[in-house]
Amino acid sequence: MPMQAVPAVTPSPALIERAADRFTQLLGTDAVHREGRNLAEFRDPFEGPAATAHQPSFVIQPETVEQVQAAVQIAAELGVHLWTSSMGRNFGYGGSAPAVSGGIVLNLRRMNRILDIDAKQGFALIEPGVTFHRLYEELRAQDAPLMMSVPDLGWGSIIGNALEHGYGYNVHGDHASALCGLEAVLADGTLLRTGQGAISNSPVWSCHRRGFGPSLDELFKQSNFGVVTKAGLWLMPRPETIVTGTVRCEGDGDIVPMIDMLRRLMHEGVLQGVPMIVGTPADTESEEAGNGAFTMRNLRQVLRPGRWNARIGLYGPARMVEARRALLEEACATLPGAVLELRTYSGEAGPDEVEPRDLISAGIPNQVLLERLHGIFGPRIGHMDFSPVLPFTGEAALKAEALVRETLDRYGLVGPFGLLLTGRSMVSASMILFDTADAEQVETTRNAVREMYDRAAEWGCTGYRAHVSLVDHVAAKFDFNDHALGKIYARLKQAFDPAGILSPGNHGIWPAGQSSRDG
Template sequence: MSFAAEAASGVPTLPEVHSGIPQYLLEKATHAKNWVFEGRTKEQRARQRLPVVPLGIERDEFLKALSELKETLGNEHVEINDKPLQDGWYMEHPNTHDMMTILDDEEFVASAVVYPSTTEEVQEIVRWANKYLIPIFPISMGRNLGYGGAAPRVRGSVTIDLGKRMNKILNINAEDYTCLVEPGVSFYALYNALEERGLRDHMWIDTPDLGGGSIIGNTVDRGVGYTPYGDHWACHSGLEVVLPTGEVIRTGMGALPGNNTWQSFPYGFGPYSDGIFSQSNFGIVTKMGMTLMPNPGGYESFMYTFQKEEDLAPLIDIIRPLRISNILENVAQLRHVTQAIAASGLPRTKFYSGTGRIPSDVIHAAAAETPVGDYTWAYYGMSYGPAHIRSHKLALIDAEFHKIPGCRKIDPSTLPADEYFWSRDRIAAGIPDIHELRWVNWAPNGAHIAFSPVSPIRGADATQLFELGKAVQDKYGIDFFPAFCVGLREMHLIVEIVFNRDDPEEKQRALRCLREMVDLAAAKGYGEYRTHLVLMDQVAGTYKWNDGALGKFNERLKDALDPNGILAPGRCGIWGKRYRGFGWELGSERTDGGSEGHGVGPRVE
């Protein structure tokens, strides 16, 4: 299909497709799709592809094993990945590979995709994988963009697409403000369900920047949103998990037959085991409970701008006590003007055609032409509650922020409907959007990968990380998109590196830049909270206190729960015994551009 034909085809909608867009965002999604394809020059491969067979198994044996799985699940629920790789876009993304790959297209690629419909079928797949020693890689929706998307870490793994047929909202409890969902339920879908059931005025969901991801997938990867319920992992309660040997467990109160508090009390009795199923490869989550936010009775978004880069340190020190005391109530964002200009959706060439980092004067000239006007930092926040409560909190915030010379409070009534402010307004009110990622159009065939260290909420730390990132990206000639997301007692610096995924040199430069930033930040005590598949070994290696005691502990858990190492080997830098010692790790020293090791060990007896 040509680029024009792909762009012209309709955007999938809810409830026709579990992964579709809600009707209220259809027009916006259609425009977003057109913008993506306007900047696309990457040619799709027309040739047929042989399926990539995972190391350690012969092709004939692999195809025989797939035939057996088809008999179990049904022929139509097992697909061999032998077609050209189509990158798609956010709403029509691939489930066979990473649409934003930083390595060669054929590296992080699945051999086949299977579609279970029940927990019992997931168990059958896991037992099958152990029988044939075939690596499997579960996804919920496959929209973990910037971190690997739907791609498996081990080339040739069989992807378990949980979302397509396991997409039910099993329960919404309006009295307890809880829900129970399967992996294929997106933030869009849960929001739609609240609207359809007349519950939106009663309770809210919390949503990340884009609403198309799986609630389970985002939560177990410890993603965040932007209401006071923004720490999604802290807001979950109760998991159903298929273990790598095929057993199924329920955590917390779910282990009590006939329980009535699985979604209300997360701990149950005995050790709290939920944590080992977040950012790991120790089990496949098939059901999860989530707490929902009571409607606060009113809300009001606000935006402040600050003129100088040097304002960062005093501003962060002002934010810290306001955030810890919950005067600043949500996971708000402090964004740099460069990313704001890119968020217009216009390509970089509209502003500058030179090489190296885009000059500061060019960015500020572009900002001066916008409805917001020129600035360097913008703070987006929201106040919740009845008007008299909001006015008290907002007055405190205003007085503190105006201690920074040149601070301006932006009047929302002056901003047009497509201004980025209104996307932040909707998201902070628990209304999923699709505005984010416009800045990926900054580069042709735009893709992104993130540097995301965690630090205390201190001006000195913010400055140190900002200067580190700026210096390294200057070195590599990459435009700098920093944003600080401030939690209760920590903050994440999210630096998005936007690159042309059809330019091998640009991809290598982006990866070298990111690897350097990770190592430099770790040396100063700042660790990544989440990362792309290609960096998982490197990032895991930075958590090396006491001779890497944590990594060794994770390996012992892996070997106990997954003796054959079949479940998502290598995810978050955790390799089973059959893979260790065979060169699978992708550290800074790995320069061959590949992702595979040189073999796999025998079955563990």
């Protein structure tokens, strides 16, 4: 069983007042938000107005590394805890909401400088407030011959997404792996640079992943051991040609040979990046299944055509892309009933030249998915994501989809079922949809996702990310050798941050003697 611990302490009102005064003296009144919309933005946007758990006390927004160091030192002096967010757009997992109510949100969106773009070496050096939209616009403004990877929504922080192990879809679609060299402020205010950055004025900090001795970069991803204030980001050369499109199959069992084919093509280097498969339920599903506006009928308007629809991409010099395309067409011809649909773009194509459905594959940040969801379900739509890591097999895909469909049907919920293909594994990308104004639906969704993690754990699988209310639940699934991994995390937390100043409970990591009360 996991180690038992006492709850983390919620600061008293008097201590919150004192802390707010100190942070205002440090940062100014415009960088400390205590009420109204400026504070509400940093709660879980999908919890609904009646939520009481995971509530921040106030928000601070430093602009410099020195201010972050000073803020951490003030927090340590006063004994309050900071909950770090970059832009705070991690909506399906709780946004900027802290694991323990009363946390002060340390939001880094004002640290939004692009410090360097090196077209020859193919990287950018950025701060955590730099969004996918912002970097894309700067690359275009400089006519830099580089292409970035983007997730489904481009409004978030690049560093924040990567630190959460987020995904895009082209060559550098594994965003955590695209980072190279971090700068982090530790809980005592120490400033650390990892890898080659530990050499003053290193010319290869953002070019070479490791330093001398253990590589520490991974310790600052999905953790609470420090506040990341800079990172190098690898970018791909702007390709001469982009070919993107879909492979579509109509039978339930077609997912097995489809995944066998896609896996082989990925291993051979024919397909690039992170293909995504969306499963659309057969027409025999009840069109009225769901609740209110959140019905299968409405969901079908968002989903792609075909029982199984795989989005794919090819990038590079035209001759190389043509060779990859020929191999792809040859492979698809052996898949009975498969329909291959492809579109070709210049690597220089901008947003006005690319079909909306292809913007992500073309590395162009957008809000198309959010706009479609709002258009169909209305502005009160929320989602909680169910994201287990699965074996890269069609059988695992069928098993996971059956779990999602059966559970959602039983709870009166709907949501798309998707799979991100990551080379040697798959990540389920299932958005469970609900009405944020309906407190019962919010709680029902949380219960459904919790149950699905329980059932997936019976297969030896669990999430790569989780909503802030479920992080302890998911962390407890890593139970080998009496939860040895979680105990190591706790020991590292004790070494880095024994007072639990930085994001206590993030990803289920607590200092000794602390745990969550919020649930």
